[in-house]
Amino acid sequence: MNTSTSSSGGCGSGNCHCATAAAQSAGPVPSINGIALHAPGEQPDVQTLQELAYTELLRQQAVKTGLLQRSKGLSAPVLNDAERKVLEDMLDAAVTSPQPTEDECLRYYTANKAQFVVGQAVHVRHILFAVTPGVNVHALTVRAEKALIELLGKDVAPDRFAALAAELSNCPTSTQGGDLGWLQPHDCAPELANELFHQAPAGLGLGVHPRLIHTRFGFHIIRVLATRKGKQAPYEEVRERIAAQLTLQSRAKALHQYMSLLVGQSLVEGVHLERADSPLVQ
Template sequence: MSDLTLTAAATSHGCGSSSCQCASVSAPLATPIARINGVALHAPGQSPDVEALRELAYTELLRQQAVRQGLLPDHAGPTAPEVTEAGRLIIEAMVDQQVTSPKPTAEEGQRYYDAHKPQFVVGQALHVRHILFAVTPGVNVQALAVHAERALLELSHKSVHPERFAQLAAELSNCPSSAQGGDLGWIGPDDCAPELARELFHVQHTQSGTGVHPRLFHTRFGFHIIDVLERRSGVEPAYEDVRERIAALLTLQSRARALHQYMSLLVGEADIEGIALNGADSPLVQ
């Protein structure tokens, strides 16, 4: 059948007669089946969401690798089998054996400490108030950002009245703290979203000063206007006090890189249909 015939067959509806009611009925589009090396990840007609499909794909990649290693029996069916708990343990043991990562050296730990000292400060806290412009389903994010920028511009003006922040928080903020003029009280790095904690506590240029921050903070919740009212600087521990913590962190990072390389190798060697994969997306690397 030619490409033109295929196109016509895909776009025509019903028998083609103008007097037949079937001409107004559209044929449903079939959901393509994702496959790893020819093995279907789901049955015809099923439509797993993207995350579920990726998890199925990576599980099947690992299952097939275990079969090639002689660790699991082969599967003759057209659809990928569900991996049992015993099978998962075998796969985990296989990965542990095949994926090796170097242990961090003392020199690497010292370099990480020197480059990330604010991350290890203890006892630091900020008295903060904010205005949250929440990103909710269906919201026009660009228009919301413009709205937030206008409010920030007003609050950044030198002649702004001291009470204006609380007024705008009560009028605009989508956070319950709006009832208190946006006041969150004293917070530490563990009291807020990680992306906000990074900007407020771990980035060097934010380690001093008070007042309205000159730019919006963007987190998973939306856009924030941040006003630092008071600051407790905290204490910076010596490297020896956090050496083991840094070693554990670097070990996790090293293993994540090794797992990424391993999964990328499996992805590169496989014949993959109906889904785009990247080794970094694997649940093993999360």
Template sequence: MTDRSSTGCGSAHCACSGQMQIVPASINGIALHEPGEALDAETLRERAYAELLRQRAVFRGLLPGAHVLVAPELNAAERHVLEAMTDEEVTCPEPTDDECRRYYDANKPHFIVGQALHVRHILFAVTPGVNVHALTQRAEAALLELARKDVPPGRFEQLAAELSNCPSSAEGGSLGWVSPEDCAPELANELFFQTDSRWGMGVHPRLVHTRFGLHIIEVLGRKKGNLPAYEDVAESIRQRLQHQSRATALRQYMRLLVGQAKVEGIELDGADSPLVQ
């Protein structure tokens, strides 16, 4: 966020008393925006990181120095220089075959092709101002009722119609057949990728928490799918691990640039040691 400070002539009777002026954030004394220009936090961070890279490129002689007070907007050629510099300076080792195989063995459920569940649910949506504690109690009470052995037929559909905040409530909560790709990541993780995800048919024994709220889930059918051999997915695993390694190295690189710079008016995560993880 940009800093704000009060300005005025000092007289309590003056109209300028108490006015707020936006003080530009800066990197090594170079402002990230014009005085009085208000930026959202994400845009300001993007400018800060771009300016850090520009100054690094100037230091290395890859871009000409410029006597500027405000960070200049980069053109396509300058951005290409920064990308090439970053590719050169941010290095990460290629994942070995042993690392790829270990990843495959530890994440086999993620590679299964054709797996799907026939499910229905009751959604207790978490919306602004909702009493989450009371909502959770209602959800847990409904789950407890549906988990009983003597629950009458049709009770799930009835509760879905009464309680669910999902349009599927009109269909008794039915979502039909869903694959991991059809679900929110949190739901996919719970239904397909946990060690106890294959609990079988029936009502899931616990509430499932997602970005949408709390879910009671019932499995009506299952397609197990097939696990490809390691050799068939080895290249995609290698690319995934390489991407993860580069992302980690790039975060470390930017933290080092932040740690070596004088950063004012904005909070950036920085470190002054090249050993930071």
């Protein structure tokens, strides 16, 4: 009689090493100072794993400073709302960022005036060559460059851009010949906004842009159909906006430095985190 059975842990034989081999192939569980970040067998994505790691770093720092009780066991505990609030308050106390001075705000305004133009807009068509997981980026770039060279050639038919958009573009606007309509800076990805609005002296000119524009979505061929210049907002109107932006940037930098220092003081295994081995100047 056949007495073999199937099991999720192996083939069922007493001499089977399937489960052991599977556990070994999975590798050790990522940890902070010997405290495992998740249960064996779990495989969180990179972003989730980093979030778990930073939370555990903060929890251990809170334990070290007496703000939280030491947890029993060798796995990172799940924090309740009260414990998370302790971590937030600890960060607020440890990470300080000075308010920007009037001179700093004014210097930023002077160096970035194009960001503070009100009412500026462009009417744009585009062809998107999307960069997706597994795509051959080199081949995609060659394909996009070939289409761009054609559109920049002499005696191109007026409707050729729309035809290529319908044929090649990975954007839903391909059915409208790539027409994105009228755009203002906040309507598009920052990389595209920079090209369309923030380049001195006045962004892109009319017609097909002579090079590919690379954004987080892929490669774009851009054709500007019309523009509205808008007007420059005076410093007094945008001063508070600039101050808030600089404060946010300063806090983000200070937070990054604080977390990097905690990483540098800890034994981090199985997860990549930026580290600093000595205190950083804020």
